[in-house]
Amino acid sequence: MQQQGRGLVLVVEDEAAIAELAAMYLKRDGFGVHVESDGAAALAAVRRLKPVAIVLDIGLSGMDGLEICKALRAAGDWTPVLFVTARDDELDRLLGLEIGADDYLTKPFSPRELAVRVRTVLRRAAAATPLSEVYSAGGVRVDLTQRRAWAGEAEIGLTSTEFDLLAHLLRHPGQVFAREQLLSSVWGYAASAGTRTVDVHIAQLRAKLGGHSPIRTVRGIGYSADK
Incomplete structure (x- = not known):
């Protein structure tokens, strides 16, 4: 070691x-x-x-x-x-x-x-974020300072990638992102896995957020979070 x-x-x-x-x-x-x-x-x-x-x-x-x-x-x-x-x-x-x-x-x-x-x-x-930078949509809330997320009153455990994906969508409510844009913005590079990686993480987020999920699929384009 x-x-x-x-x-x-x-x-x-x-x-x-x-x-x-x-x-x-x-x-x-x-x-x-x-x-x-x-x-x-x-x-x-x-x-x-x-x-x-x-x-x-x-x-x-x-x-x-x-x-x-x-x-x-x-x-x-x-x-x-x-x-x-x-x-x-x-x-x-x-x-x-x-x-x-x-x-x-x-x-x-x-x-x-x-x-x-x-x-x-x-x-x-470990990205540093300003104090009290909190975003929410529906019953979902993320605190970028503490890197914590809630669905309703329950705190949920997210991987770093899941958290960053959710936070990115909540920071831009109503904006539709193509999968390729999410790969670039969230992953930080063009992942060799292709856009299926984004779909899997979105599915995992929806499962964890349950009925509170604000994530919307825009057919033929990608994903957005409700305003």
Whole structure:
């Protein structure tokens, strides 16, 4: 384990060469890195080390990455998770997003891109916002200062990406955004997954917001939030 200025990233990967390469580039980028190769050890490391982000291989033996992420979210742990998958399999990616991942990469990947993706997720999660910047629509409210969200009277747990997507829509009530615009504005880059990534996150937000959801689908264009 190595602790550096940007915080500690937990890399959960059972292929030693990939783990070593990922760790090397993350360290070059100023992160501390701790590596685990199995699910049980990874969950224990999260509790013990409190990483700022988790790079999580889906295809682990025993408890796989999807199960690890699901266990974290069920326990109320919303540490940013970036999935790594060995297959260019949309099902793997969509399942990962549905259970609370913030982003993903498909092997083989550029270790430089991995470091960029981790920085992007953390930048979104830690973005400084003015005091009392609160937006609401219907029964949904987000506090950008505290990065908290409510549906009705109940506070809801959101991933960094889900929060930023909801906040972006609420900050521009009535404005219709194409999926490509949301990828650029919220994700910060043209995600290789394409626009399906946006659809999955919108579906997850609607499920969490329930009957309070102000998100509207504009057929053939994209999404907006009611005024």
